[in-house]
Amino acid sequence: MCGRHKSKVKNDRSADADLIIEIMKYVDIDNLDKLPGTRLENNDTFSFHCHPELSCFNKCCRNINLFLYPYDVIRLKKHLGITSDEFIDKYVDIVLRDSNFFPEALLRMSDNTDMTCPFLIQSGCLVYPDRPDACRTFPVEQGLIFDSMNKKIKPVYFFRPPDFCMGQHESKEWTTASWSVDQDAVEYNKMTSMWAELKSMFQADPWQGEGPDSPRRKMAFMATYNIDRFRDFVFNSSFLKRYKVKSGILKKIKKDDLELMKMGFSWVKLYIWGIKTKYITQR
Ligand code: SF4
Ligand code: SF4
Numbered sequence: 001m002c003g004r005h006k007s008k009v010k011n012d013r014s015a016d017a018d019l020i021i022e023i024m025k026y027v028d029i030d031n032l033d034k035l036p037g038t039r040l041e042n043n044d045t046f047s048f049h050c051h052p053e054l055s056c057f058n059k060c061c062r063n064i065n066l067f068l069y070p071y072d073v074i075r076l077k078k079h080l081g082i083t084s085d086e087f088i089d090k091y092v093d094i095v096l097r098d099s100n101f102f103p104e105a106l107l108r109m110s111d112n113t114d115m116t117c118p119f120l121i122q123s124g125c126l127v128y129p130d131r132p133d134a135c136r137t138f139p140v141e142q143g144l145i146f147d148s149m150n151k152k153i154k155p156v157y158f159f160r161p162p163d164f165c166m167g168q169h170e171s172k173e174w175t176t177a178s179w180s181v182d183q184d185a186v187e188y189n190k191m192t193s194m195w196a197e198l199k200s201m202f203q204a205d206p207w208q209g210e211g212p213d214s215p216r217r218k219m220a221f222m223a224t225y226n227i228d229r230f231r232d233f234v235f236n237s238s239f240l241k242r243y244k245v246k247s248g249i250l251k252k253i254k255k256d257d258l259e260l261m262k263m264g265f266s267w268v269k270l271y272i273w274g275i276k277t278k279y280i281t282q283r
Contacts (some may be wrong), residue, residue: 037141037160040176046159048139048179049170056166061125063115066107068092070224070264071191072132073105074257079130083228091118094221102202102217105225107132133192136185139165140176144196153197191261195224198265206272220272223264227257230264243267244281 040046077087093106109115119126125135139161145154157176161168180186207214223230233239234253245253245263253260266279
C-alpha cells in the first residue's frame with residue numbers, strides 16, 4: 001500500500017481482488033515456500049519506487065482490507081485531533097475472523113463508487129506522517145512465525161506487490177531493513193511485533209464459552225485499541241484499588257498514550273491469563 005510516496009498508497013481490489021493490507025499474518029513454518037510473493041531473507045534485495053509519474057499512481061488506497069493495529073490508532077487519532085473512541089466509531093469496522101478469538105480492526109473505506117480510503121486526497125495521503133504500519137511496509141508483507149522453543153515471534157518477509165503496481169519495475173533497490181528505515185517504519189514495526197506477541201495468545205479460545213459478546217473480550221479490546229477510554233477506566237474506576245501499577249509507569253500513563261498502550265497489553269495478559277509482568281500486579 002503505500003508509503004513509498006508521500007502522496008500515494010495502496011491497492012485496488014478491482015485489479016487484485018485478494019489484496020489485503022496486513023502485516024501481522026501468522027504463517028506455517030512448513031509451508032513458507034508455498035506462500036505467494038518472494039521471500040526476503042537477511043540481505044535479499046527488491047526493486048521498488050513509487051512516484052506520481054507512474055500510470056498506477058493513486059490507484060491503490062481503495063477497496064482494501066487494511067488492518068489497523070493499536071499503535072496505528074494512537075498515531076491516527078492524534079493526527080486527526082480526535083479521541084480513540086471517535087476514531088473507532090468513525091473509521092473502524094470491528095470483525096471477528098475464524099482463525100483468531102480477538103476481533104480485528106479494519107479501516108472503513110469510504111462509501112463511494114471506488115471505496116477509497118477515507119484518508120486519500122487528490123495529492124495523496126492526508127495522514128502521511130502517521131499512516132498505518134501496513135501502508136508503510138507495503139509492498140513488503142510481514143508474516144509471523146511462533147518459535148515454540150523460545151516462545152518468541154519471529155518475522156518473515158515477502159515482497160508481494162499486486163500486478164498493477166508499476167513501482168516494482170523501477171530500479172531502486174532495498175533490503176527489508178533499509179525499506180523500513182526509508183518509510184520511517186522502525187518504531188511501527190516494533191510496536192506491531194509487540195502487539196503480535198499478545199495477539200498470538202488469542203489463537204486459542206480464552207473466553208471459555210462466553211461467546212463473541214464476552215464482556216472480557218470487550219474489556220480487552222478497549223485496553224488495546226481504545227486508549228482514551230482505557231485511561232478513563234484506569235483513573236476513574238476502582239481499577240487502581242484492584243491493581244498496583246509500578247509508580248514510574250503510573251505517572252507516565254496519565255499523559256503518554258504509548259506507555260498506556262504497553263501497560264494495557266500487560267493488563268490484558270494479567271486479566272485474561274493471570275500472567276504477571278513488570279508493569280502491573282493484582283493487589
Ligand atoms: S492511510 Fe494513506 S497510505 Fe494508507 S491507504 Fe489510506 S491514503 Fe493510502
Ligand atoms: S507504484 Fe504501487 S504503491 Fe505506488 S501508486 Fe502505483 S500501485 Fe500504488
